[in-house]
Amino acid sequence: MTANENSVRKKIRISIIDVIIVITVLACIAGGVLHYRVYENNNKVITDDVFYVSMRFSSIENSSGQKIETGDSLYLNDGKVLLGTVNEVTEEDASFYYNDEVTGELKKGKDPGAKDISVVVEIKGELTKENGFLANGVKYVAAGMILDVYSDMFSAKGLIFDLEAKTE
Amino acid sequence: MKKTAKPKGKYSFNIIDVLLLLVIVLSVAAIVFLFFYEGGDAKIEESDNTYEIVYTVKQEQLPGILRGKINMGDAMFTLQGQKMLGRVIDFSYTNSEVKYFNPTDKVMSSSSVEDKIDLTVKVNTKATKVAENIFEVNGQLISVGQTFEVGFPYYTGTVVCTAVSVMGGVNE
Numbered sequence: 001m002t003a004n005e006n007s008v009r010k011k012i013r014i015s016i017i018d019v020i021i022v023i024t025v026l027a028c029i030a031g032g033v034l035h036y037r038v039y040e041n042n043n044k045v046i047t048d049d050v051f052y053v054s055m056r057f058s059s060i061e062n063s064s065g066q067k068i069e070t071g072d073s074l075y076l077n078d079g080k081v082l083l084g085t086v087n088e089v090t091e092e093d094a095s096f097y098y099n100d101e102v103t104g105e106l107k108k109g110k111d112p113g114a115k116d117i118s119v120v121v122e123i124k125g126e127l128t129k130e131n132g133f134l135a136n137g138v139k140y141v142a143a144g145m146i147l148d149v150y151s152d153m154f155s156a157k158g159l160i161f162d163l164e165a166k167t168e
Numbered sequence: 169m170k171k172t173a174k175p176k177g178k179y180s181f182n183i184i185d186v187l188l189l190l191v192i193v194l195s196v197a198a199i200v201f202l203f204f205y206e207g208g209d210a211k212i213e214e215s216d217n218t219y220e221i222v223y224t225v226k227q228e229q230l231p232g233i234l235r236g237k238i239n240m241g242d243a244m245f246t247l248q249g250q251k252m253l254g255r256v257i258d259f260s261y262t263n264s265e266v267k268y269f270n271p272t273d274k275v276m277s278s279s280s281v282e283d284k285i286d287l288t289v290k291v292n293t294k295a296t297k298v299a300e301n302i303f304e305v306n307g308q309l310i311s312v313g314q315t316f317e318v319g320f321p322y323y324t325g326t327v328v329c330t331a332v333s334v335m336g337g338v339n340e
Contacts (some may be wrong), residue, residue, distance in 0.1 A: 015185075017185055018184070018185065018188070021185065021188040021189065021191075021192060022188075024192050024195075025191060025192060025195060028195035028196060028198075028199055029195070032195075032198065032199055056231075056233065097281070099268060099269075101271075102272055103270055103272065103277075104268045104269045104270040104271050104277065105268055105270075105277070105279055106266050106268055106281050107282075108282045108283060128321070129321065130243050130321065131245075131250060131319075131321060132320070132321035132322055133321075133322075140247075140250070140319060140324075142237070142319060142320065142321070142322055142323050142324040143234055143237040143322055143323045143324070144230070144234055144237070144324045144325040159231065159233075161231070163322060
């Protein structure tokens with residue numbers, strides 16, 4: 001063995017400390033991956049998928065000329081961004097509450113001059129166990145929320161009342 | 169004149185070892201952070217002033233179609249900033265009772281209303297005591313009468329606090 005070869009061998013000699021360090025680094029990386037798979041991935045139930053979000057628009061007057069149909073694009077008034085596409089529309093005479101003349105009791109009635117319109121909107125987003133549904137990955141949307149939306153022939157505030165993942 | 173090399177120990181450190189040690193320390197810190205930071209839960213600092221509380225929030229006269237959106241164990245968080253306020257340990261939906269004036273008998277009466285429901289949720293968390301019967305969780309005051317906008321994974325609304333119980337005592 002020449003003196004030069006000896007010198008090269010000395011330079012690349014791996015000490016016990018190097019081995020311990022490399023093993024520790026690998027263990028840390030493995031721990032990080034494990035944490036991601038167990039916690040982050042478990043928390044994120046569905047990513048980048050289509051959801052059906054149900055909304056109800058109450059007491060839309062028949063005379064208002066408002067119209068919403070399947071296939072319409074629905075936009076959020078806040079930010080003027082696309083919320084999703086209307087997948088289903090159902091209408092019924094608007095419900096309202098009134099006090100009975102004799103007993104004063106609160107009763108439910110129907111108004112044929114106005115409509116309660118329920119729509120199902122297809123929205124892309126992600127669902128997590130802890131924080132729920134994020135429409136388009138950014139906007140938190142949950143039942144009970146009132147969203148101010150519009151399409152080309154419609155503009156109203158609607159109550160979110162249901163959310164489900166699209167199943168093929 | 170020749171330079172004489174200093175005698176080295178068996179396990180001498182070089183610059184690579186130092187850098188790798190630094191990487192280890194940072195990696196361990198990162199892993200510890202990832203494992204122990206789970207949103208707002210970990211943010212509630214414990215001190216002598218920290219109590220485990222159960223508080224009740226209510227929302228009245230909701231449309232009936234909003235029934236069944238809350239689950240046991242759900243996180244409840246502030247709508248602004250999504251700061252953790254605790255976890256659901258109990259909930260119920262009941263038919264709303266509304267007061268009305270009976271013009272015939274000229275008395276106030278009450279009855280349940282079709283398609284209207286009341287939501288009651290019990291939440292468990294650790295909280296800092298601010299004053300007698302007043303607690304704070306992640307910047308949100310919790311006391312009877314406080315109204316706040318909250319979110320759950322599948323539901324959101326404006327609720328009012330109707331009771332606060334400290335483990336071992338009740339503030340109602």
